Amino acid sequence: MARRATTDGKAGTRGGGRTVTSYDVAQRAGVSQSAVSRCFTTGTSVSPQTRERIMKAAAALGYQPNAIARSLTTKRSNLVAVVVANLGFNPELTATLSRLFASRDLNLLLFTLDHEEDADRVVNQLWQYRVDGVLSATHLPRGHIEQLAKRRVPVVFLNRVYDDIAVNSVCCDQVEGERWLVDRLWAAGHRRFAIVSGPDSSLVSRQRVSGARDRIAALGGDEPAVAIGDFTYDGGRAAMRALAAEARRPDAVICANDMMAIGCIDEIRLEMKLKVPKDMSVVGFDGAAPGRWGSYALTSVRQPVDVMIEAAIDMLTARVDNPAMATEKRVFSGELQIGVSARLG
Amino acid sequence: MARRATTDGKAGTRGGGRTVTSYDVAQRAGVSQSAVSRCFTTGTSVSPQTRERIMKAAAALGYQPNAIARSLTTKRSNLVAVVVANLGFNPELTATLSRLFASRDLNLLLFTLDHEEDADRVVNQLWQYRVDGVLSATHLPRGHIEQLAKRRVPVVFLNRVYDDIAVNSVCCDQVEGERWLVDRLWAAGHRRFAIVSGPDSSLVSRQRVSGARDRIAALGGDEPAVAIGDFTYDGGRAAMRALAAEARRPDAVICANDMMAIGCIDEIRLEMKLKVPKDMSVVGFDGAAPGRWGSYALTSVRQPVDVMIEAAIDMLTARVDNPAMATEKRVFSGELQIGVSARLG
Missing domain, CATH: 3.40.50.2300 (Response regulator)
Structure with missing residues (x-):
């Protein structure tokens, strides 16, 4: 690919090909490079005036910070892996997840598993992309769950619990x-x-x-x-x-x-x-x-799918911020849906 | 998060917390650091014996190369963004995409759009994650398509064509x-x-x-x-x-x-x-x-969904390898599905 990134991990690309760096933006805005960096990093601050100057310069130059490079320093990729089973694939779940992730500025790396053996491949990818966490609507092999725990990648299961190991989970009763x-x-x-x-x-x-x-x-x-x-x-x-x-x-x-x-x-x-x-x-x-x-x-x-997924995302982000947080289970009641397929008393 | 990456962009994390680098693997395997690097990079080679020594050492140390950091040097993230509409969301499409992506070692960053305005947010994320390409099963605003072209991010549309601009597309007739x-x-x-x-x-x-x-x-x-x-x-x-x-x-x-x-x-x-x-x-x-x-x-x-998606992935990967490749349209015939909902002659 023709795109390039600079070592400071903040880069865009001009139409002509040369990479626009935070240095270019700083020059144009008349501010320090670290101000530009702070401006594009969640949880840090610059004054409103400085921010405005920087955003104008960034827009003019076509500058975009590089989330992937940034994840190397901030330790946050804003990527969450979602693992679902191919069999019994629940389309509404995926659509809801994607919608709610977007509202939290999280991005969704989707994996579907056909067989349990595929879990190896998936878990390998999780390391590689430095995902912030994993939301799994399918069973993962015990060994993989332990590996994820060891590497402090929080995992939340949707409607999956284990008898003998403690996992974070959001379930319907x-x-x-x-x-x-x-x-x-x-x-x-x-x-x-x-x-x-x-x-x-x-x-x-x-x-x-x-x-x-x-x-x-x-x-x-x-x-x-x-x-x-x-x-x-x-x-x-x-x-x-x-x-x-x-x-x-x-x-x-x-x-x-x-x-x-x-x-x-x-x-x-x-x-x-x-x-x-x-x-x-x-x-x-x-x-x-x-x-x-x-x-x-x-x-x-x-099942209250929206509520359950909101809860799962909350649970996951809380553990991204604090990996030492205690394991938790949340169980939501479903709601009786009365149709005409059964005679009820 | 507690995970760390080294500046050489190849890192795993030990249970204890210290990052395992390609240097550690090289030491243990008794090979050069560059051999370790080549061993984990597609398109390069090491001898089978060296590979085996390296893989053993990597397994023993729990070393994992970092795909995200690597993408900064190889210019390939193996991430493809898939954009679908929330309304008329086609679950079979998403399941098929995910399955076929996995068979090509590509990973799927999923975006759903509710409204055309959401395209701004999505396209911003595309820059940030340095996706190799975009597969869109929904309409994207013209300005965004032009931006993607300028930055040489290949885009392939599924069942979407434009009257006045040339885009890569795979369609059913x-x-x-x-x-x-x-x-x-x-x-x-x-x-x-x-x-x-x-x-x-x-x-x-x-x-x-x-x-x-x-x-x-x-x-x-x-x-x-x-x-x-x-x-x-x-x-x-x-x-x-x-x-x-x-x-x-x-x-x-x-x-x-x-x-x-x-x-x-x-x-x-x-x-x-x-x-x-x-x-x-x-x-x-x-x-x-x-x-x-x-x-x-x-x-x-x-619609021959599997064939169409295979074609779209081929089209996309060809353009990741060669961004100058000419724009192309492929149109597949559907197949008449005879049910009992219509009297047919």
Whole structure:
């Protein structure tokens, strides 16, 4: 590339090619080079008059400070790595993250993981770009979490917790949400429950499934049949086909996320030729946009995604400023989303 | 943050805090510092034996080269900025981009734009992170495109072209796709066409709408009614409500994307109490996943997203290596996706 940076780490490029440095700006503005430097560094100050002179000179010369070079001295890159799983990729999450990051002047380095082995590659990149922190909406291998801790790169998990190591996390209360759903289904008279789980490797799925199962047991219900899905529409359809083949047809199907619930509804209507919720109730979890479409009008638990992401960013930036800050978990309640896919009591 | 980088721009951090430099690695491996440097720089070489010694020493010390510092000397950051619109955000696009970037060892700095004014902020960040290039799936203001060109940051647009300036672009042939749809609808006997467009500001929408309209005119059909949507499900429903209020009920509704087509189908079924496609045919454009769900089984034109993104990355990396390379447009044909939402001839 033709762009150049000077060793002082503050550089722009003129149309002609020569690099504009903070020295050039200082000369033109008639101020010291260190004033120019302070003017472009968060948390330092120059007088309003000086700032105005500097900004005018910078604009005239096309000067831009170099964030990457600056990160070498300030130890802040304003880059946050976001790690999401490709499977069960939540588009609304990514869009919300990007919007809220922008409002905080943070930039988003996006990584998607197909397999756990990819975590090696991703974590290597994290070192290389000196990210300020990591926000992970997927499971990371324990060894990597320990490495990040050792190198004092704060990590906040979204909806992921670990049984045996302490990590910062922001979660939706999965168990509470499932309890609400089961209680309302039970009150409406459902007794033949079935569950469509996510993959075994997903902790969120395990929490939601055991939340539902434990509540059914507490109410004195029979052990529900469980079919394993993969968080996708097609996975939901396949799981529903498996449940339909069971001797005892369920009257309520509890799905570990909305996409699978949508798949179940289509399978029930299009293949089993039954009505939802007259013949069978279906509930999901997440509050995904397609679940609110007229054809589905899914009964579900809406996660407060905006609030959760704001909290995660707060948690992360607090630890960028103070890496010694204690590990913290924040758990938010979801909100019951009443659609027409389930008879509720 | 506690991490430090040395002036040679190659640094890791030990658990204890002291920075591990390429010098430490060279000492331990018994090689020169420049050999360590070459070992971690693409396009340079060391002997396999030397590489093995260096990699062992680096692993033992926890050394990681610093990509950001290196970018100051190599002029390559391996960072590509991806700019997408928040409205009409295409999740599959972002997931595909991230996957294909990873396979090329490129990292993705994601920006979403709500409004055109946000482009200022985004373009400022591009300078700061010394991105190798920009891949934009949304419109950027002309002045910004010119600035990027002046600074020799290559830009490739996805499905965006400009009438009056030359830009690198990878597009799906919108006009051809609409012609296919209109021809097949016409052959099945449809004569009362209606169009649901995207926002006026969207060039993709304008191309698709004029593609459909021109073909209808060429076949001798009446001028279709047009309702303006916003690329979303709700926008599609509102547009369909507007079309339903017209004196002459359409028999075929051509939508500028799949999300709006899905909204139209729900409005036709749930509010107008009509059958799709018996009473009304609906077609979309994109090949989005929900369009293939059983409840919709949308007839549409599938864009070859993977091929288009591969092409865009090729185009971008070629221009990172050679900024003087001529501007280029690549146009790919879509593929007719035959669902059950339209009667086709």
